[in-house]
Amino acid sequence: xxxxxxxxxxxxxxxxxxxxxxxxxxxxxxxxxxxxxxxxxxxxxxxxxxxxxxxxxxxxxxxxxxxxxxxxxxxxxxxxxxxxxxxxxxxxxxxxxxxxxxxxxxxxxxxxxxxxxxxxxxxxxxxxxxxxxxxxxxxxxxxxxxxxxxxxxxxxxxxxxxxxxxxxxxxxxxxxxxxxxxxxxxxxxxxxxxxxxxxxxxxxxxxxxxxxxxxxxxxxxxxxxxxxxxxxxxxxxxxxxxxxxxxxxxxxxxxxxxxxxxxxxxxxxxxxxxxxxxxxxxxxxxxxxxxxxxxxxxxxxxxxxxxxxxxxxxxxxxxxxxxxxxxxxxxxxxxxxxxxxxxxxxxxxxxxxxxxxxxxxxxxxxxxxxxxxxxxxxxxxxxxxxxxxxxxxxxxxxxxxxxxxxxxxxxxxxxxxxxxxxxxxxxxxxxxxxxxxxxxxxxxxxxxxxxxxxxxxxxxxxxxxxxxxxxxxxxxxxxxxxxxxxxxxxxxxxxxxxxxxxxxx
Ligand code: GLU
Numbered sequence: 001x002x003x004x005x006x007x008x009x010x011x012x013x014x015x016x017x018x019x020x021x022x023x024x025x026x027x028x029x030x031x032x033x034x035x036x037x038x039x040x041x042x043x044x045x046x047x048x049x050x051x052x053x054x055x056x057x058x059x060x061x062x063x064x065x066x067x068x069x070x071x072x073x074x075x076x077x078x079x080x081x082x083x084x085x086x087x088x089x090x091x092x093x094x095x096x097x098x099x100x101x102x103x104x105x106x107x108x109x110x111x112x113x114x115x116x117x118x119x120x121x122x123x124x125x126x127x128x129x130x131x132x133x134x135x136x137x138x139x140x141x142x143x144x145x146x147x148x149x150x151x152x153x154x155x156x157x158x159x160x161x162x163x164x165x166x167x168x169x170x171x172x173x174x175x176x177x178x179x180x181x182x183x184x185x186x187x188x189x190x191x192x193x194x195x196x197x198x199x200x201x202x203x204x205x206x207x208x209x210x211x212x213x214x215x216x217x218x219x220x221x222x223x224x225x226x227x228x229x230x231x232x233x234x235x236x237x238x239x240x241x242x243x244x245x246x247x248x249x250x251x252x253x254x255x256x257x258x259x260x261x262x263x264x265x266x267x268x269x270x271x272x273x274x275x276x277x278x279x280x281x282x283x284x285x286x287x288x289x290x291x292x293x294x295x296x297x298x299x300x301x302x303x304x305x306x307x308x309x310x311x312x313x314x315x316x317x318x319x320x321x322x323x324x325x326x327x328x329x330x331x332x333x334x335x336x337x338x339x340x341x342x343x344x345x346x347x348x349x350x351x352x353x354x355x356x357x358x359x360x361x362x363x364x365x366x367x368x369x370x371x372x373x374x375x376x377x378x379x380x381x382x383x384x385x386x387x388x389x390x391x392x393x394x395x396x397x398x399x400x401x402x403x404x405x406x407x408x409x410x411x412x413x414x415x416x417x418x419x420x421x422x423x424x425x426x427x428x429x430x431x432x433x434x435x436x437x438x439x440x441x442x443x444x445x446x447x448x449x450x451x452x453x454x455x456x457x458x459x460x461x462x463x464x465x466x467x468x469x470x471x472x473x474x475x476x477x478x479x480x481x482x483x484x485x486x487x488x489x490x491x492x493x494x495x496x497x498x499x500x501x502x503x504x505x
Contacts, residue, residue: 013045014209017071017078018085018201020052021063023256024264025070027317028216028246031282035243036214037076038283038305048208049081054089054200070265074275075298080208085200088207092195095203095233096155096188104232105188107153108135109146130184131156155189157228166224171212171241171307178224186225198222202229205238214241214307241307245314246285254317262319262328271327272387274343274351277336281329286315294331295338337386345379352378352391359392361400377483380475397469398483405499409466415496416503419455420463424496427464431493437486443478467499468492 017033019025040047049071053059068082099105108131110118115131122129136158138146146153165179188199195203201222205213213219220242230237246254254263261267268278280296287309296304318329340348349366356362366374381395397403409415427449434441446464450457461477468489474480481489 012211013040013043014048014211015040015045015214016048016050016081016205016208016210018050018052018204018215019067020055020058021060021067022055022058023063024066024261024266026254026256026263027265027268027282027285028254028263029067030070030074030076030265030278031246031285032215032243033071033076034074034279034282035287035305035310037078038302039212039214039307040079041302042305045211046079047077048083048210049078050083050085050204050208051081052085052197052201052204054085054195054197056086066266070269073269074265074279076279083204083208085204088200088204089195091207092200092203093189093193096195096199099157099188099229099232100155102232103158105155105157106136106138106185107143107147108156108185108187109138109151109153110135133185136185152191154187154191156185157188157225157232159183159185159228166227168220168223168227168240170220170223171239172244172310173220173242173312176220176223183224183228188229198225199229202226203233206230206233206235210238212239212241212307214243217242217245241310243310244286244312246317247314248317249320259319263317268328268332272355272389273332273336274339274388277339278332280339281332281335284331285317286310295335333386340382340385340388345375345382348378348382349375352388355388355392356399359396361392361396363399373483380479380483383475384473394471397471401488403470405466405470406472409470409472410499410503412472414462414466414472415499417455417459417463418500421497421500423453423455423460424463424467424493427460428490428493431486431490434486437482439478439482442481446478446481463496464493467496 015036017029017036019029019033037047039045049068051064051067053064064082071078096105100107110131118132119129135153135156160180162180165177165182168176168178170176186196186198188196190196223240223242227237248254248259252258256263265278269275276298280294280301283296283301283305284294287305288311289304289309293304318331353362353366356366363370365371377398378391381391381398385391385394392399405415427446430445430449431442434445446460450460453460462472465474465477465480466472468484469480484492
C-alpha cells in the first residue's frame, strides 16, 4: 500500500491531531494539537484533524463536538478534515488481507481457551508469554480445511524471526531499539473482522500522507509495531516525535480522573482565559526556546517552534486540586494577565462582551455613543486583572449601580472609620460644585478638602475608593472618579453613612 496523492506543500509536511472522542478536549490533547498545528504552520504544511472514533462504545458525538469547539475557540484551525476513522474500516480490513496475501501476516485459529492454557504453562515455566506462533506454521491445506469448517480466526502480523530489531529514531527521545524477539506476533484483525486500533491508526496515517507523527509519549509503545506495518505495506515511515507527559505537583499524570474539569479547555474558557494565552501556556508545558522566553505572539511562536525544543523530562502543571489560592497554574494566570494588559483594547472589548452579557450588565451603547468611554474604562481597569471575568466582577462598579462592596472594606479601617459618616456627604457637597469634572479639578477639590481635616489623607482616599468602586485597590483615584463620572460619584459618597451602619452590625 502506498500513500495516495494528497495535497503536498513546499516542505511536504503533513501532520495530524487524532483524538479519540471519549471525553472533553483536555489540556494534554490540546497541547498535542497545538504542537502539530505549529509544526504545520512553520513548514507551510497541512494540519489534519482526524477523529479516531472506532471505539464505538466509548466515542460520543458530544465529545466530537467538544473537541471541535475547543480547537476552534483556541484558534487552532485545520486544513483538512475532520476525517472520521470509522469511515475507513473497510480499508483497514483490506490492509490486513493485503498483508496476509503478501506473506506479512497470517490467519490464527487458536481459540481463547488454547491460548489461555499456553499462557499459563509459559507463566509456570517462567518463560515468555508471547504467542508461540503455532498457526504461523500451518500449511495452506490445513488453513483451507479450517476455513472450510468455518472456524473463526484472527489475523496476526508476522514479526521477523531473524536477529535484530526495529530502531525508532524518535525526534524527541532519540534512538530507541526494540528487538524482534521481544515483539509478539500481534493481532491486527479480530475474529469478528474488526481491525485493531494499531493497524487502523497506521493505515490512516499512510492514506493521509502523514510525514510527522507528533503525539503523547504513551504512543511510543505502539511505534515499533506500527513501523513493521508501514514497512510491510511498502509505505515510507513518518518521523515520530513523542512528547513527555504532563504531571501535577504530586507527580501524578494530569488526567480527567484526578483533576476533573480543571484540565478541560472548556474550563479555561469558562474562567475568562484568552484563547491565545492558553495556547501560549500549553506550548510551554514541554517545549522551550534556548533563552526560555515565555510570551509569544502568534507569528513569533510559529517562527520559534521546533521539535528540537521539546524536552524529554515530564513537564509540571503547577497545580494540585484543592489548592485554595489558585484555580490553576500561576504561570497560566500570569500569561493570561500579560495578554489582558497588552492586547489592543478593541480586542479586549470584543472578548469581554460575552462576560458582560452573562453578568447582565451589557449596554448596547458600549458599541455606539458610549464606545469611547467603554474602551478607556476597560483600559484603565485592566492592569490589575487576571481574567476576563474580572471586568464584570471586580470592575462591576464602573458599569452598574448594583455592585458589591468588598466585605474586607467593612471590617478593616476603611469604611468603619467613625467620622466618615459625616465627612463623605460633605465631600459630596463640595464635589457638586466641580465643573468641568476632570482629573485636575477633582484632585484639587479632594486635596483641598483633606487639608482642613485631622484625618490622614489615606483614610479619606481609601474610603472614597471603596465607596465608589466597592474595591480596596484599583487605578489612581482621580482616574477612577473621572471614569465613574460626577453624578455617580456623588451618589455613592452619599451612601457611606448607610455602609457605615453595616460595619457596625
Ligand atoms: N487516538 C489516539 C489518542 O487519542 C491518538 C494516537 C496517535 O496520535 O497516534 O490517544
